[in-house]
Amino acid sequence: MDAEVFARRRAAFLSRIGMDSAAVLAAAPTRRRSRDVAYPYRQDSDFYYLTGFPEPDAVAVFVPGRKKGEFVLFCREYDPQKALWEGRHAGLKGARKQYGADEAYSIEELDKMMPELLADRRRLHCGLGRDGEFDRRLLGWIDEVKKRSRAGVRAPEELVDFDRVLHEMRLIKGPEELAAMRRAAEISARAHERAMRVCRPGMYEYQIEAEIVHEFMRQGARSPAYPSIVASGDNACVLHYTANDSCLKDGDLILIDAGAEYDCYAADITRTFPVNGRFSPPQRALYELVLEAQLAAIDKVKPGNHWNEPHEAAVRVLTKGLIRLGLLDGRLSRLIKKEAYKDFYMHRTGHWLGMDVHDVGDYKVDGQWRELQPGMVLTVEPGLYIGKGNKNVSKRWRGIGIRIEDDVLVTETGCEVLTAAVPKTIAEIEALMETARENL
Numbered sequence: 029m030d031a032e033v034f035a036r037r038r039a040a041f042l043s044r045i046g047m048d049s050a051a052v053l054a055a056a057p058t059r060r061r062s063r064d065v066a067y068p069y070r071q072d073s074d075f076y077y078l079t080g081f082p083e084p085d086a087v088a089v090f091v092p093g094r095k096k097g098e099f100v101l102f103c104r105e106y107d108p109q110k111a112l113w114e115g116r117h118a119g120l121k122g123a124r125k126q127y128g129a130d131e132a133y134s135i136e137e138l139d140k141m142m143p144e145l146l147a148d149r150r151r152l153h154c155g156l157g158r159d160g161e162f163d164r165r166l167l168g169w170i171d172e173v174k175k176r177s178r179a180g181v182r183a184p185e186e187l188v189d190f191d192r193v194l195h196e197m198r199l200i201k202g203p204e205e206l207a208a209m210r211r212a213a214e215i216s217a218r219a220h221e222r223a224m225r226v227c228r229p230g231m232y233e234y235q236i237e238a239e240i241v242h243e244f245m246r247q248g249a250r251s252p253a254y255p256s257i258v259a260s261g262d263n264a265c266v267l268h269y270t271a272n273d274s275c276l277k278d279g280d281l282i283l284i285d286a287g288a289e290y291d292c293y294a295a296d297i298t299r300t301f302p303v304n305g306r307f308s309p310p311q312r313a314l315y316e317l318v319l320e321a322q323l324a325a326i327d328k329v330k331p332g333n334h335w336n337e338p339h340e341a342a343v344r345v346l347t348k349g350l351i352r353l354g355l356l357d358g359r360l361s362r363l364i365k366k367e368a369y370k371d372f373y374m375h376r377t378g379h380w381l382g383m384d385v386h387d388v389g390d391y392k393v394d395g396q397w398r399e400l401q402p403g404m405v406l407t408v409e410p411g412l413y414i415g416k417g418n419k420n421v422s423k424r425w426r427g428i429g430i431r432i433e434d435d436v437l438v439t440e441t442g443c444e445v446l447t448a449a450v451p452k453t454i455a456e457i458e459a460l461m462e463t464a465r466e467n468l
């Protein structure tokens with residue numbers, strides 16, 4: 029993304045927080061995996077959204093109206109030895125030239141400079157509760173400002189969580205963000221298609237996972253947005269299954285929930301298909317039902333509808349279908365009211381999607397479900413899960429877990445499914461798998 033995009037976001041953020049405020053954002057820390065090996069680094073989403081700065085050991089401070097500069101970036105100084113061993117880093121000059129900081133200081137100067145930057149700012153926007161160590165330092169700086177009160181300086185008296193301004197900005201996606209999300213969606217769609225093509229009984233779930241990650245990287249997404257779920261048979265009924273180590277059995281379904289991260293933006297797709305390429309009659313019946321629920325939910329994604337409408341639509345279709353199939357017994361309205369569907373559908377129908385897979389943004393405003401607006405992106409992902417051990421239902425339904433998930437953008441007139449390229453109907457899936465087997 030261009031430096032100018034981040035500059036525009038900063039300008040919008042500064043004007044929204046106002047002249048009597050300041051904001052402090054910390055870069056994500058590096059995390060140790062084992063001994064002297066670190067996990068791959070991923071920048072904090074809020075920090076990246078406003079700075080585009082990809083390094084750890086950095087703190088961004090925003091001070092609207094400050095004469096010497098409104099955007100101050102503390103980061104690592106350039107070190108030729110570090111460059112030799114670990115690679116590129118911006119240094120103070122790069123922080124100004126490449127990343128548009130008005131002033132850049134060594135991260136070592138942070139404690140010394142913060143009290144001055146926070147002086148006479150009534151409100152402080154920050155990410156309290158994320159990192160206890162950083163919180164303690166922040167409160168220390170405020171305390172330092174207070175000590176200067178006899179010199180006529182006032183300390184911040186109100187701490188505001190990023191939810192209030194920054195996360196509201198992140199909830200509505202701009203054109204550059206949508207371009208990144210479309211790319212993430214496209215790459216993820218190809219990976220799911222690849223999984224359908226290569227899948228055979230006798231393979232292991234992790235071998236399918238390898239195909240997915242392979243396609244992500246081949247297409248320029250360096251990482252999944254979250255650990256991929258590759259769950260065959262009864263494993264699909266474990267909602268956050270990530271062991272991915274079972275052998276694929278002829279006659280089972282396989283549920284794959286996987287999405288790529290591209291330029292810090294996530295895709296989140298789930299598809300469920302038969303290991304051997306053909307749905308059995310009970311699998312078919314349940315799959316058709318989940319698909320009908322998903323389409324009904326997507327139909328409710330439009331400006332002016334509230335957040336919960338897609339969920340309500342999915343619940344209605346699923347409950348009706350469960351009665352039809354003999355899995356629930358009773359009157360529709362009553363079964364919905366007492367949430368009888370929760371035996372088979374225990375999660376909600378979606379979440380916001382963006383830089384984080386479960387993205388920021390409130391779902392309720394003043395106690396009411398929020399209205400959908402153009403530029404919001406959400407997932408729509410109903411499912412049905414009937415465990416192997418569920419003795420309350422006929423045997424034919426057991427050991428089946430199905431979820432169908434797409435990423436949906438709210439547009440001016442309705443919605444657009446960003447992940448529509450992955451086969452979804454039974455006919456499409458069976459045709460693709462059939463062709464793949466013929467070409468073996």
Ligand SMILES: [Mn+2]
Nearest residue numbers: 296407409433
């Ligand atoms: Mn999801």
